[in-house]
Amino acid sequence: MAHVSDLISTDIDQYLKNHENKSLLRFITCGSVDDGKSTLIGRLLYESKMLFEDQLAAVESDSKKFGTQGDDIDFALLVDGLAAEREQGITIDVAYRFFSTDRRKFIVADTPGHEQYTRNMVTGASTADVAILMVDARKGILTQTKRHSYLASLIGIRHVIVAINKMDLVDYSEKTYNQIVEDYTTFSKQLGIENITFIPMSAFKGDNITDPSPKMPWYRGTTLMGYLETVEIDDERMKSTPFRLPVQWVNRPNLDFRGFSGQISGGAVKPGDRIRVLPSGKESTVARIVTLDGDLEEGVAGQSVTITLEDEIDISRGDLLVEASEPAEVAKQFETTIIWMHEEPLLPGRTYLMKVGTKTVSATLTDIKYQVNVNTMEHIAAKKLELNGIGVCTISLDQAIAFDAYSNNQDTGGYILIDRLSNNTVGAGLLNFALRRSQNIVMQHVDVDKEARSTIKQQKPCILWLTGLSGAGKSTIANLVEKKLYSMGHHTYLLDGDNIRHGLNKDLGFTDGDRVENIRRISEIARLMVDAGLIVISAFISPFRSERDMARSMVEDGEFIEVHVNTPLNVAEDRDVKGLYKKARKGELKNFTGIDSPYEAPENPECRLDTTNVTPEECADKVIEYMQERGYI
Structure with missing residues (x-):
């Protein structure tokens, strides 16, 4: 007869194994100030039973302290950790939280609503699969709603939930909901967002969060949690793209082994596949795909692996291993979209360090073609980019790099700019395409050097x-x-x-x-x-x-x-x-x-x-x- 402790141990092992095999969804909450972003995250943590008793007791006590009426809990207090945020009732920093349900694991970033914290919002959005765009049902579509929608589309988030919140304060009005859906649908046509889902809810009261709300029988769509548990994750989509592996480390523990380590950022690879090394263009065949748990028959996007090749060829950190039949492009001059994140403005002619994937190069901004007014989508002339400015620019590098357009692969098409002196990150960018002159102009060899x-x-x-x-x-x-x-x-x-x-x-x-x-x-x-x-x-x-x-x-x-x-x-x-x-x-x-x-x-x-x-x-x-x-x- 099995001992009770053995049964408990078996149950724990099975629970951990099931938890380990769950898929992971990263999402952000964004929108205008006081639309209920932090409240929604607190509600999700509560509904998923991710709170300890002492945490719940503390937030119940704080809710009374900060003026919440009756037995209601102010779930925003679970997330707004900074003292300044609690005093002002706003979110300043990006707060990351983890929770889990029976079907999926989640990492959520609560991003700031204020315009001056655009860089914080972009930071939170950079790794997200889904954006929950909060809209106050009483106010409708605001300027900041449009701003965050544009940023989400710019970063490449493919799934947007328009969470029409505080429906309890408009008597759960279907007319109000329909008007907001119409307004946002009209606006979003110029953004190119692939999938938009509208959900009426009350984060404070819990309507349509985990269960359908009886107070809105006219709405027959999904609940928020139902959507989050079933939406397609971008990791699955990246597995169908061409193979890409930025080399992070040349693994040479002894004379008998030489491998190239990194995280696969696109596609899949198997032993026997033909690969090309960029920017050099040399080719070889994959011999093994090595991990700590043994060799793999196939490596896919998101996995960290070490690849060995049949041939001895020169490969260094920063090189890109690609599918030989579908290689990335190689260039040193680009049109790019830059999101500026520093108090000192971005000026044409100034040189920065660019980190794209595992490679770091010297980059000079050659021209600002235009700045985007993210409130109106208007293109305006600019000689510099101030803090939180977004501009379409041309940029020149001191050496050619391998890349994909950001719209095709965020890992090989996205980068950060670093100040050469302070080593601070001052901007983030998206590579749109290589300039034609980048391929046409080459250095001419001369004999007298x-x-x-x-x-x-x-x-x-x-x-x-x-x-x-x-x-x-x-x-x-x-x-x-x-x-x-x-x-x-x-x-x-x-x-x-x-x-x-x-x-x-x-x-x-x-x-x-x-x-x-x-x-x-x-x-x-x-x-x-x-x-x-x-x-x-x-x-x-x-x-x-x-x-x-x-x-x-x-x-x-x-x-x-x-x-x-x-x-x-x-x-x-x-x-x-x-x-x-x-x-x-x-x-x-x-x-x-x-x-x-x-x-x-x-x-x-x-x-x-x-x-x-x-x-x-x-x-x-x-x-x-x-x-x-x-x-x-």
Whole structure:
């Protein structure tokens, strides 16, 4: 006879096994402020019996504290964890919650309704299969309803539930429900959302959440939980797409094993399948599909595996393994949609790090084609993207990458932008398509290269980048440095800020955006001159670290020497050789560095010159000494 403990253990094991095999649905709640998003999630947690007794007791106590009438429970308090949210009655951060029913597991993200928290909403939506769009039955379709609908469609969420909430406050009116359905259906035609389901409900009272509401007999559709338990998950759809595996790690535990590890982001693969490695284009055949639990006969989207190949070919982290007969595209210039997530604006010409899949490259925004007014869907001209702005842009990379359009594969077509200096994520993007010129323009091989040009000149080419405030003495020192190098027989060229603005950059002003473009053009010229074997001396204010870092990234290590001409603002202003500070103080000269436009001083320059205590001649000698000590001359 079986022991009771054995029976209990068997039941637990069976429960855990059943739980492990359930499918997982990720969904978000979104909509306007106070439409009931947090209340709905709290209700779902309650109805799925995912609350402990102490949690329920705490929320019952808090409900009375925050003014809920009678025995009703304010389920929003289960989710609004931040003190600021409880005090204001709004959601600020993205709150993730887990619950489970007999049929499926769920992860839900409660996203903010306020417009200033658009980036939080996008973060929550990025991994969701379903969006529950809350609509207050008393208010109907609002601007923020349209905003979140557009964002959901942009991110690629295929299933949208329009949850017409607070039906108890409109006496469960069928007429009200029908009017909202008509209004939203008319609006949504321009978004291209594939599947829209309308459900009238009351999250507070529990109507149509888990059971059909007797108070709305006119509605014969699904309940919310019934829909969530049966809707198709995108993971199933991704299994029917072409095979994709971004290589995360080259697995080489010993000389007898070499595999390529990562998570399959599309399709399926079997031993014997022909695959191609991108961007190199080399091909091989799959030998094994290895996991911790043993080899697989087939790997499918969503699984983390290690693939071994029949041939020894060069593969690195960031490469993409694809189905040989249906490969991804390879390009380095794109049209892309960018969602900007940082207080500092996105400016054309500025360079960022782009992380797409497992690959990180350098990316420069070349143009903003238009910004989308997500409240009206209108396309408007823009020279920069502010926080929460969404724009269709062109972007250029320093090397070609393998990709799919975001609409076909979110993993291989989506990316984030990272600030090169702070390492903060500042934007998210969707690759729309490669620009035709990306494939048509290739680098032409030349026989006389930089090494040959510098050897004949008997010098090491480099950029001497002098940066500092106006009046610091950059041009004076740069001129002296060039004279000294010339007298020593070296080949140089001096790029001066004022001189360049008389010709190449005469179309640029002094806004932040124009300053970025000014330095981008100078950096490109300096790079070409270094390739010609010259010592390039650059004397520009160049106020932003990110642009100086961009200039450094264009040449090889050791070819960029940042020289900070360090002069305090009051000293530079006292000199005021050109009278510019006086005009700036009077308001006659806008966007002047140090007055109404910032200067970001170098943190670790190769050479620092303090012009308050030494002469320009002595500063120039210090630069020459630095170059001699390090073998440039």
